[in-house]
Amino acid sequence: MLGWRLYKLDRSSTRFPQELNELLHDEKWVEQVLDLPGGELVVLVDYLDSTLDGLDRTGTSFRECLHALQKVCSSRMILPSVYEVLTTLSSNAGRTLAYGRLSNIYGGSLDGTDVAVKRLRIPTTGDRATVKQALCREAVVWKHVDHPNIVPFKGVTLESLQLVSEWMPGGELGEYIRNNQGVDLVNLLLGIAKGLDYLHSCDVIYGDLRGANILVDATGNARIVDFGHATIARDTIPPVSNTNGQVSTPRYPAPEILGDGGRCSKESDVFSFGMVMVEVFTGKIPFSNLSTAAAITSITTGDRPKRPTHPSLTDHLWALTQHCWREKPQDRPHMNELIKRLSSNDHYTISRHGP
Structure with missing residues (x-):
């Protein structure tokens, strides 16, 4: 039975995360699991799912277990019983x-x-x-x-x-802002940044950040929804842009995705966050005055949206937006840095790379 190597691991052991990581990182084992008969496979995916619930989401064992479960479930078109x-x-x-x-x-x-x-x-x-x-x-x-x-x-x-x-009674982000004049836009952005930072800490790349995928709950808290483009960041298997290799909404992705057919990354999520900042302060999609084709050309050739005229958009926040749009992915800030900057009233200082 292929699952025996997994089931014999002692979950109470301090070495369990490391041993689990070593097992699930073995692509040959995962491939062999895909050939299990239906009954055995249901037991195995239920076990992986319950194991995930007890793992540290910031650890590599969580990432490997999530990847293995996703691969097995999607390949065999089954899900754990509790779903x-x-x-x-x-x-x-x-x-x-x-x-x-x-x-x-x-x-x-x-x-x-x-x-x-x-x-x-x-x-x-x-x-x-x-x-x-x-x-x-x-x-x-x-x-x-x-x-x-x-x-x-x-x-x-x-x-x-x-x-x-x-159910999210506040509706989509743009709708909520239009229906609630004077709402704290920076606080909404801070909530989005915290959600994205959490995903990145779990090695999950969101891949489709835009206003339509952000809802607002009953307390005015921004929440990310729709994980159809989410991928798992792994050293051995680079993430793809989405399930069918296409870009969902081509006004938000980074230039390396639109122009070079690159793969989504944490850095491309950051670029999209900058586009969401523009959407929040304008109430419109990025490059709303351009056709989709023209918007793609603008992004890939280095053009970026003009600064919105909104009283809440300070120099500090505009500089932060530009920081998200840097051409080289490695020059963009991490989400935890963005959270600190959004939480700070101090003037935002551009680092040595420039906007």
């Missing part, structure tokens, strides 16, 4: 929240509690298996990230291709 919503879920198609390129978002109810239901669509050029694999990839990551600035995952209905999440 499936077994109670009464109702989805109201008349309460449509958003139409996406590959999914629709509806309001719904789970055991009498309001929820949001993301229903994946099968594109005309695609097939059900590919969509089901994408749902499994997204669900595994989303279920194992837990932070006040991330929308909580509630479960899936796998056969109907739906992901269920907690």
Whole structure:
């Protein structure tokens, strides 16, 4: 039984994270696991899922375990037993929240509690298996990230291709800002930065940061949603831009992705955060006066959005925005630095690299 090497590890041992990391880093073992019969595979993915719940999310063993679970689940199109919503879920198609390129978002109810239901669509050029694999990839990551600035995952209905999440009454970020004049924009940005920093600490690259993927809860707290483009940063397997190699919304990604077909990274997430800062202070998508093609050209040739005229956008904050847009990924700040700068009232000083 292929799982015996995993099951015999002592979870109570101080060496457990290291031993788990060594086992799961073995790509040959993971590949062999994919050939297990259905019953054995269900036991194994349930074990990996419960193991993840007890690991330090900032440790390498968490990253390896999350990668292994994601790979097995997406390849075999199964999920751990606890993911499936077994109670009464109702989805109201008349309460449509958003139409996406590959999914629709509806309001719904789970055991009498309001929820949001993301229903994946099968594109005309695609097939059900590919969509089901994408749902499994997204669900595994989303279920194992837990932070006040991330929308909580509630479960899936796998056969109907739906992901269920907690209801966010404030709606999308832009809608919330329009409906709440005088809201603290910097505090909203700080919440987004904290959520993204948490993901990066878990070695999760978000890959699709934009206003439409940020919701606001009942207390005015910004929360990141939609993990369809999220990837796991690993030394042995570089992350890809998303599940189908395409860019979702080409006004936010970094130039190395749009121009060179590069892979998403923590640094490209930072670039997108700078674009979200512009969106917050203008109420419009980046380069709103340009066509999509022209916006892509602007980003890849080094042009950046003009400074918005908003009383809350100080020199300090504009310099920070420009810092996120540096051409070389390694010159962009880390998210924890951005959090410190957003939390500070001091004048922001550009480092030696310049804007």
